[in-house]
Amino acid sequence: MRVVLGALWMISLASLAAPAPLRFSVSDSWGMPMAQLEGNRPTQGILYDLMLSLATQVGRPAEFHVLARARIANAMAQGDIDVRCYVAQAWVDNLSGDYSWSVPLMVQRNVLASTHTAPHTVQVATLPAQSIGTVLNYRYAALEPLFANGQLTRDDSRSEELVLLKLVAGRFEYAVINEWILDRFNLNLPPNQRLQKVAIIDEQSLGCIVRNDPNVPVQQILRTLLRMKMSGEINDIIKLYTGEEAQTLHTPDKN
Known part of the structure; x- marks a missing residue:
C-alpha cells in the first residue's frame, strides 16, 4: 500500500510541476505552406x-486543436x-469574450486565380455574373457587395486546396485564394x-x-510574438517555406 501511495504522490507532484499546455486552434481549411495536416494534427508549415x-x-x-473555421471562435x-x-x-x-491582440505578424494577400492568362489585369467589379471558388466560412470583405447583389456567387469548398483542384477541373473560371498557397500549388503543375x-x-495584416x-x-505570449517579429524569426520561417521575404501591405501609387 505504501508503494502505491508513494507512486500516486510522485505522479501528483509531476503533474503539478508540468506546465499546462498552450492550446492553439488550427483551421482544417489550411494548406501548405501555411500548415500541413496529417492524422488531424499539423506537422509542418509556416x-x-x-x-x-x-x-x-x-x-x-x-x-x-484542429477545428472547422466556424467553430474556432466558439471554442475560444x-x-x-x-x-x-x-x-x-x-x-x-x-x-465575444476577453482577448488581447498581438502586433501584426504577417500580411495575407488574396488573389483571383484563373486557368488562363488574362491579356490585362481583371477588373473584378466588371466580371459577368458567375460562380467563383471560395472557402467555406471565409470572409471576403472586398467581394461582399458583389455577392450581395448576385453578380458573383460563392462556390464553397472546405479547404483552399480543394478550391484549386476544382479550378483546375473547370468547375469555375476564377477562384479567390491565398497567394502563398497558390504559389505552392503551382509547383506541382507543369x-x-x-x-x-x-x-x-x-x-490583410494578420496576427x-x-x-x-x-x-x-x-503578456509573456504577446512579448514573445513581438520579439519573434522584430528579430526576423517570423520572416525567416516564411522564407523557409515560400522562398520569399514576408509580404508588406501594398501602398497604392498616389500619382
Whole structure:
C-alpha cells in the first residue's frame, strides 16, 4: 500500500510541476505552406513552426486543436483554446469574450486565380455574373457587395486546396485564394498548366489573439510574438517555406 501511495504522490507532484499546455486552434481549411495536416494534427508549415516556436519560448508544451473555421471562435469563448493565430480583426468583428491582440505578424494577400492568362489585369467589379471558388466560412470583405447583389456567387469548398483542384477541373473560371498557397500549388503543375494570378482581391495584416485568463501567460505570449517579429524569426520561417521575404501591405501609387 505504501508503494502505491508513494507512486500516486510522485505522479501528483509531476503533474503539478508540468506546465499546462498552450492550446492553439488550427483551421482544417489550411494548406501548405501555411500548415500541413496529417492524422488531424499539423506537422509542418509556416503557422505550425510559428506556434511551436512561440510555445517553446514561453516554456509551455504546444497542443493543437484542429477545428472547422466556424467553430474556432466558439471554442475560444468556451475556454477550450488559448491562442488563435493567422487572424485579422476584420474577420472577427463580433468576437465575444476577453482577448488581447498581438502586433501584426504577417500580411495575407488574396488573389483571383484563373486557368488562363488574362491579356490585362481583371477588373473584378466588371466580371459577368458567375460562380467563383471560395472557402467555406471565409470572409471576403472586398467581394461582399458583389455577392450581395448576385453578380458573383460563392462556390464553397472546405479547404483552399480543394478550391484549386476544382479550378483546375473547370468547375469555375476564377477562384479567390491565398497567394502563398497558390504559389505552392503551382509547383506541382507543369509550367504550361499553372494557374494564373489575374487580380489582387485584398490584403490583410494578420496576427494572433490570446484569451485573457489567469492561467494563460498573456503578456509573456504577446512579448514573445513581438520579439519573434522584430528579430526576423517570423520572416525567416516564411522564407523557409515560400522562398520569399514576408509580404508588406501594398501602398497604392498616389500619382
